[in-house]
Amino acid sequence: MSAAQERIAELCKLINHHNRLYYVDAKPEISDRAFDRLLEELTTLEQKHPEFCSPDSPTQRVGGEPIAGFATVRHREPMMSIDNSYSADDLREFDKRIRKLLQGEAIKYVVELKIDGVAMSLTYIKGAFEVGATRGDGEQGDDVTHNLRTIHDVPLRLPKSPAHFEARGEIYMTRADFARYNRGRAERGLEPAANPRNLSAGSLKLLDPRECGRRRLRFFAYALGPCEGVEVATHLExxxxxxxxxxxxxPHIESFDAIDAVIDYCNSWATKRHDLNYETDGMVIKVNDLAQRKKLGATAKSPRWVIAYKFAAEQGLTKLVSIDIQVGKFGTLTPVANLDPVKLAGTTVSRASLHNADFIDAKDIRVGDMVVVEKAGEIIPYVVRSEPEARTGSERVFAFPETCPSCGSPVERDKNGVFYRCTGGRKCTAQVKEVMRAYARRSTMDIEGLGEKIIEQLVDEKLVSSIPELYRLTLEKLIALERMGEKSAHNLLDGIAASKERGLGRLLYGLAIPHVGDSVADLLANEFGAIDALLNASAERLAQINGVGPIMAEAIHTFFHDAHNRSIIEELRALGLKLTQDARPSPAQTGGASLVGKTLVVTGTLAKYQREEIETLIRQLGGKAAGSVSKNTDYLVAGEKAGSKLEKAKQLGVKVLTEEEFDKLIGGT
Ligand SMILES: [Zn+2]
Structure with missing residues (x-):
């Protein structure tokens, strides 16, 4: 074994180990950053030695090509729905029916939490993950394999190789990952997702697996589907x-012989479930013995051997004491209700967002009203309605302030929108703080040392009121701050200086352009390569980019034609920030051939391009970068040490290009 091969094997093992600690045990031992470094090292090694890259390497989790649409998968055995029950009496009825049908046989029930997610079927052929499909209508669902491959607790390869193996279970999202996603939405001025289940379902329907991978979905397996080559007699087996x-x-699975014990166990989870890091909406009770299940059979709609026990949604009545206004990054004023504390879903709720003026009007919510608040399946407390009958006459209709509570600037209502905004811009400390937070985050300019508290201090002490001013901070200014030592000041300055090299994509994301998330920021950076081309682009030109819609194009165009934004970019240029992207020439620049409708496969080690770069370039030119050679492949771009793909291309008569020939084809140099 060569040193590289050994290191690759070692890295795979290490990364899988830390993945398990993070995703399964929730006890990470190393920082995200250290983890990324391992993954980076592995990626680099595999690119240098593609012959040692196995299909179940952790690098394969980052997601392959976006797909064009969803194929339909017919389930080998239908994924039937489960009957619901809502009370102890319903469960006793269920038990009675089963005992009658089984004529006095001893019964064991297995009781599991009902995870509030998306049901999924995963098929493995000879131990390799083959296809994953949603439940759909029960008979057939959507093929979402490309996204499932990015989920860390979906094994890509099994330790044994039965001819056919099917695992069924639930895709879900943790509360923490859901909150993280919504923070990101809020930072970009977008509406939050309603709950983890909807977000999970939406993520699985993404065409681009890389975006799905970023959402950190997870999977609990709860049953075997039809299998060949494995034998089990009970559900527990x-x-x-x-x-x-x-x-x-x-882990929270128990089995019982008597229905009363089942009922006790179900009830024991009614409140405890709120301490879990994921959403549940009930319990599932299953007959353990598979031979008994066969005897029991199914009705037209659902199996007779299983029933769900649903928890009631938790609502509470409380008084809305007052309404605060929060100022967001784009100056948006968000009304937030202060409530008399009420215990809901295991937590004390004392605040709830009222979203915008329309929400308050539509629900006729007044200050002093009694309101019904819900927190079932919703992490964010939600005001369901007001109770007008309970009014005493002292309630007040809420009016948005005419001036910003943070800076005192006039407030304006959007022309056609539902939002009120502060017009103070960079004079508004609340907005400046939000802008700084967005800029310093790890996913944007990744400025080490520039955390929440420091931002507060810098803005409150008027050391920073715009992004360029960050780069003009000096040691003297910093150590004058309270609780700021010389060492941390040095570290912060180093962190700020290092951020100059992040490149155009990260900068665009950090500038918090309305509607522009990380993938669009990368898209723009790769398309234009340098800031000036982007600054000069018309809205029509922007809208031509695949992935940028007309509204987004308009927002980007408006942003770059705002005098203040323009001057910030010029200041950043003068301060020495890198305003280009290390990307290939765009089709417009090369004047080269379009690859529209062509499918290319890249293999082996290339001299000029990293794998990801050339694939991005292929996509930019309208082509499809596929992972394997088939008769539909138009070109195979083969670098050094090209292996089986080259063989296959020759067999199928697919045209093989060297790197130079590829460059010539696209009109590059
Ligand atoms: Zn303001």
């Missing part, structure tokens, strides 16, 4: 097998 095969099985 099936769960054990799933766990042995590397699936994550929820």
């Amino acid at each position: 099936g769960l054990k097998l799933l766990s042995d095969f590397g699936f994550t099985v929820n």
Whole structure:
């Protein structure tokens, strides 16, 4: 074994180990940054030695090509729905029916949490992950394999190789990852997602697996589907097998002989479930013995051997004491209700967003009203309605302030929108702080040392009121701040200086252009390569980019034609920030051939391009960069040490290009 091969194997093992600690045990031992470094090292090594890159390497999790649409998968055995029950009496009825049908046989019930996510079926052929599909209508669902491959607790390869293996379970999102996603939305001035289940379902329907990968979905396996080559007699044996095969099985599973014990167990979770790091909406009770299940059979709609026990949604009545106004990054004023504390879904709720003026009007919410608040399946407390009958006459209709509570500038209502905005711009400390937070975050300019508290201090002490001023901070200014030592001041200055090299994509994301998230920022940076081309682009030109819609194009164009934004960019240029992207020439610049409708596969080690770069370039030119050679492949671009793909291309008569020939084809140099 060569040193590289050994290191690759070692890195795969290490990364899988830390993945498991992070995703399954929720006890990470290393920082995200240290983890990224391992992954980076592996990626680099695999690019140098593609012959050692295995299909189940952790690098394969980052997601392949976006797909054009969803194929339909017919389930081998239908994924039937489950009957619901809502009370102890319903469960006793269920037990009675089963005992009657089984004529006095001893019964064991297995009771599991009902995870509030998206049901999924994963098929493995000879131990390799083949296809994953949503439940759909029960008979057939959507093929979402490309996205499932990015989920860390979906094994890509099983330790054994049964001819056909099917795991069924639930895709879900943790509360923490859901909150993180919504923070990102809020930072970009976008509406938050309603709940983790909707967000999980939406993420699985993304065409681009890289975006899905960023959302950090997870998977609990809860049953075997139809299998060939494995034998189990009970459900518990099936769960054990799933766990042995590397699936994550929820740990809170118990079995009971009597229905009263089942009911007690279900009730014990009614409040405790709110302490879990994921949403549940009930319990599932299953007959353990598979032979008994067969005897029980199914109705037209659902199996007779299983029932769900649903928890009631938790609502509470409380008084809305007052309404605060929060000022966002784009000056948006968001009304937030202060409530008399009320215990809901295991937590004390004392604040709830009222979103905007329309929300308050539509629900006729007044200050002093009694309101119904809900927190079931919703992490964010939600004001369901006001109770006009409970009014005493002292309630007040809420009016938005005419001036910003942070800076005193006039407030304006959007022309056609539902939002009020502060017009203070960079004079508004609330807005400046939000802008700084967005700029310093790890996913944008990644400025080490520039955390929440420092931003507060810098803005409050008037040391910083715009992004360029960050780069003009000096040691003297910093150590004058309270609780700022010389060492941390040095570190902060180093962190700020290092951010100059992040490149155009990260900068665009950091500038918090309305509607522009990280993928669009990268898209723009790759398309234009340098800031000036972007500054000169018309809205029509922007809208031509695949992935940029007309509204987004308009917002980007407006942003770059705002005099203040323009001057910030010029200041950043003068301060020495890198305003280009290390990307290939765009089609417009090369004047080269378009690859529209062509499918290309890249293999081996290239001299000029990293794998990801050339694939991005292929996409920019309208082509499709595929992972494997087939008769539909138009060109194989083969670098050094091209292996089986080159063989296959020759067999199929696919045209093989060297790197130079590829450059010539696209009209580059
Ligand atoms: Zn303001």
